[in-house]
Amino acid sequence: MSQVDEKLSELSRRRRIHQGLKLLLGVVVVLVFWLGFFEYLHFDFEAMTKQLPTWLEFLGAFTNPNFVDFSTWSIENGVTGWSGLVGTIGYAITHPEAGYDMLSATFGGQRQSTLLGLAGTTVIIGLCGTILGFPFALIFGILGSERVVPFPFNFIFRGTMSLIRSVPALVWIFIYVPLVGINPVGAVLAIGTDTIGILGRLFTDELEEIDDGPIEAIRSTGGNRTQIVSFGMLSQVSTAFIAWTLYSLEINVRVAVSLGIVGAGGLGRYIAIKRSLFDFGVMAAGIMMIVIVVLTVELTSTRIRAWLRPGQHESPGLLDLLRGLGDPGKWLGMRPSPDVGPADGDGDEKTAVDPDESAGGGLVGSDSDDADGEPRS
Amino acid sequence: MASVSLRNVTKIYGEDTVALDDVSFDVDQGEFVVILGPSGAGKSTLLRILNGLTRPTEGRIEIGDEQVGGKRDEVAMVFQLHYLVESMSAYRNALTGALGRTGWLRSVLTWYDESDKRGALDALDTVGLLDEAGQRAGSMSGGQKQRVGIARALVQEPELLLADEPVSSLDPKAARDVMGYMKRAADERNLTTVASLHQVNIAREFGDRFIGIREGSVVFDGGPDELTMDVMDDLYYGGDAGEGQPRESISGRLEEDRESAPETSDTEVQA
Numbered sequence: 001m002s003q004v005d006e007k008l009s010e011l012s013r014r015r016r017i018h019q020g021l022k023l024l025l026g027v028v029v030v031l032v033f034w035l036g037f038f039e040y041l042h043f044d045f046e047a048m049t050k051q052l053p054t055w056l057e058f059l060g061a062f063t064n065p066n067f068v069d070f071s072t073w074s075i076e077n078g079v080t081g082w083s084g085l086v087g088t089i090g091y092a093i094t095h096p097e098a099g100y101d102m103l104s105a106t107f108g109g110q111r112q113s114t115l116l117g118l119a120g121t122t123v124i125i126g127l128c129g130t131i132l133g134f135p136f137a138l139i140f141g142i143l144g145s146e147r148v149v150p151f152p153f154n155f156i157f158r159g160t161m162s163l164i165r166s167v168p169a170l171v172w173i174f175i176y177v178p179l180v181g182i183n184p185v186g187a188v189l190a191i192g193t194d195t196i197g198i199l200g201r202l203f204t205d206e207l208e209e210i211d212d213g214p215i216e217a218i219r220s221t222g223g224n225r226t227q228i229v230s231f232g233m234l235s236q237v238s239t240a241f242i243a244w245t246l247y248s249l250e251i252n253v254r255v256a257v258s259l260g261i262v263g264a265g266g267l268g269r270y271i272a273i274k275r276s277l278f279d280f281g282v283m284a285a286g287i288m289m290i291v292i293v294v295l296t297v298e299l300t301s302t303r304i305r306a307w308l309r310p311g312q313h314e315s316p317g318l319l320d321l322l323r324g325l326g327d328p329g330k331w332l333g334m335r336p337s338p339d340v341g342p343a344d345g346d347g348d349e350k351t352a353v354d355p356d357e358s359a360g361g362g363l364v365g366s367d368s369d370d371a372d373g374e375p376r377s
Numbered sequence: 378m379a380s381v382s383l384r385n386v387t388k389i390y391g392e393d394t395v396a397l398d399d400v401s402f403d404v405d406q407g408e409f410v411v412i413l414g415p416s417g418a419g420k421s422t423l424l425r426i427l428n429g430l431t432r433p434t435e436g437r438i439e440i441g442d443e444q445v446g447g448k449r450d451e452v453a454m455v456f457q458l459h460y461l462v463e464s465m466s467a468y469r470n471a472l473t474g475a476l477g478r479t480g481w482l483r484s485v486l487t488w489y490d491e492s493d494k495r496g497a498l499d500a501l502d503t504v505g506l507l508d509e510a511g512q513r514a515g516s517m518s519g520g521q522k523q524r525v526g527i528a529r530a531l532v533q534e535p536e537l538l539l540a541d542e543p544v545s546s547l548d549p550k551a552a553r554d555v556m557g558y559m560k561r562a563a564d565e566r567n568l569t570t571v572a573s574l575h576q577v578n579i580a581r582e583f584g585d586r587f588i589g590i591r592e593g594s595v596v597f598d599g600g601p602d603e604l605t606m607d608v609m610d611d612l613y614y615g616g617d618a619g620e621g622q623p624r625e626s627i628s629g630r631l632e633e634d635r636e637s638a639p640e641t642s643d644t645e646v647q648a
Contacts, residue, residue: 213460215527220428220532222450222477223484231473232486237464 058280065288066281070115072105088116115270115276115285119293122266125184126253126297129191134245136196141203146209147215148229158204164197169255173264186262191252198251202244206237239308246301253297257290267293287351380406380569381427381537386436388422388593389603396422397433398593404571404586409563411584412573415613419593420573424541427571428454440537450477453530455540455559455572457521463515467506467525470514471497474532500528503565505557520551528560531566538563540572544579552576556583577609591615 001009037043067075067084074084091134092099111117143149145159167175172190173182175376180186215232221229234241242351260268267290381404396419404543412420412476425431427438440452453474461470463612475493478600483489489497489647501507504524509517514525523543530538540559544552562582563570574580587604589597590611597608 007463211460213456213458214462216430217454217456217460217529218476220430220452220454221474221529223473224476224481225475226481227484231462231476232480235465239464 026066060286061280061284062288064281065285066279067115067285069113069282069285071102072114073102073175074111075110081281112265115289116266118265118267118270119289122260122268122290122349123183123253123293123297125187125256125259125264125266126191128188129256130195130245130252132188133195133199133248136192137199137203138241140196140200142207142229142234144200144204146208147210147233157200161200161204162199164193165201169194170258170262171260173262182263184265187256187321189264190259190264191255194255195248195252199244199248202248203237203241206240206244207233210236225303242308243305246305248300250298252293253294257294263357380404380408380441381571382437384437384439386423386426386433386438388419388426388431389434395593397426397592400436400590400593400595401624402588402595402598404569406569407563408564409560409570409583409585410572411580411587412590413577413580413587413597413612414573414590418590420590421541423590424454424539424571424573426629427537428452428539430454445645450533451536453533453535455523455526455530455543456537457542457545459519459526461514461522461525461529464515465514466511467501467514467517467521467528468497468510469530470525471510471528474500474529477533492593496534497528497532500531500562501525503531503562504528520547520555523547523555524558526583527555527562531562536569538568538570540570542573542575545575549576549579552579553582559583584594 054102064081066080067082067088068078068080070084071088073079073088077087079087088102092103106114106116106118109121111120119308140157140161144154144161146154148154149157167191173186176186176189180189210233214236215228218228218232256264256266257268260266260270261272263269263272267286271283271286274286384401386397386400387395389395400419400423412423422431426433427440429531462473469487471485472489472493475489475496479489479493498507498510499512504527506521506524506528509521514522517525526543538559543559545553547555548621556579559572561572562568572584573582581601583603584601586600587597588595589608591612597604597612599608
């Protein structure tokens, strides 16, 4: 048998072993699901079939959701169905002065009873929780990195963040019950605490991935320890830090909905109450409101992150950001960024890197050296 | 009085890896010295020792009148891969050269002295990037980034400028441009410069003096006229020119380098 035949036989044998292992893994996964879902969790297909008509009735409510609680105008005038939403918008446009008063009442004194006001509460819970958690996440994230604090001392901070992460926000709110009760303030504290654990860990991971080059360069300029951290390390990850924080905000608005269901207020609480009353039409309107709020926050965050993408200059300016927000083509990602263009001099081309597609795993990537199109030794 | 003086400098990594073996030479004020040698000869170690980033195992180094013990602010370094903060503008990158004399809070808040701000723009002007001062470093070409790296080193107001293979990642035209700007900056400011280079032709074009290092030892020290093909053979191949066609290889590289160089450059250095 020649050496080539021997190698071929060896590779075939390895491939058969790999395929056998994959098959075994597949069988184990199916077995775990079967035992877990049917035996351990007692899934009852018959009972589910009996509930199917009720579920279909509920789904049918989504075709005609009842936005009667959308605003003070819809409540006062008893406007139901889609008209509650569309009518409120129409009223605000056609009666600017009265519309302003209506919106003031909706987001003001009567915010606990209108969908718009409750949506505002949910967004503000998520926003305040993120703002509260951010500085602590930044401190813990930086001090948790081995590049800043030597091992094993960095594990004091990493361990604290792990401890915080081990308790979900839904449990943190109960921990804060004796302090502030179950209300929007408790939700902000719970989300803020949760943010420290999750965002801090993301910050630490970003710092672990940075290049040594800029650190050495700052050291060689005579920078002290804090300057090396600020310019050599944090400058490399500042954009990614902002992007992760915005991503954290998106998650936190969703968490605010969940906390509302256990009583913290906002849209979650509205849905929980309507579910207990089996008022499917109103509940469907509440769920649609959640979709609108979460998508709006997500799209705004995506636009801001796109604005932070590496461009020709340090920042294209706030006005460009605002213009971008009003451009539907940009929202849908249908137009190329105006930042993309050739760089001056030396015959190289600048390539803007899509942060969501960057290999680094961060939400906002940095320009790759390879993008210069120059040979690297 | 020599600007830089090395006496019997030896560097041993680990137990027995000798990177530099009893290296001694002087560099005069304003001299542009090019270190040549094959990969692994000890060029980078020599530069890192001069910059204080690495400590020698033995020997004595003096820059000006002072003996080098640790890192010195008066020694600036241009790195092979520029090592800029890509999210910052060329101007702010150049300003990081002033970190050694700026407090942490002032530097974070970008409250640099007016003289440092002017110095950063002056340095960018020296390397032909004044118009691109506000441009983000990450969006610049490799050659431009390296020129910002030179500007950052100039802002440091060094006595000694070091460059560790500053053009090895650039095409011949960009490499000539970058070396031209570096030479111009060194001449204008009467800076003592020590640069390690791989491109022999570019080295001959810009260097005042050449120091050849092989296996950690100085095997050549002389001017451009003394840098003959035999010297290069000895430096890169230990004089073993009969085997593996090294002479042809070097000649080929020199010729290739010469042919690829444009007669006129778009970004020619303004003398």
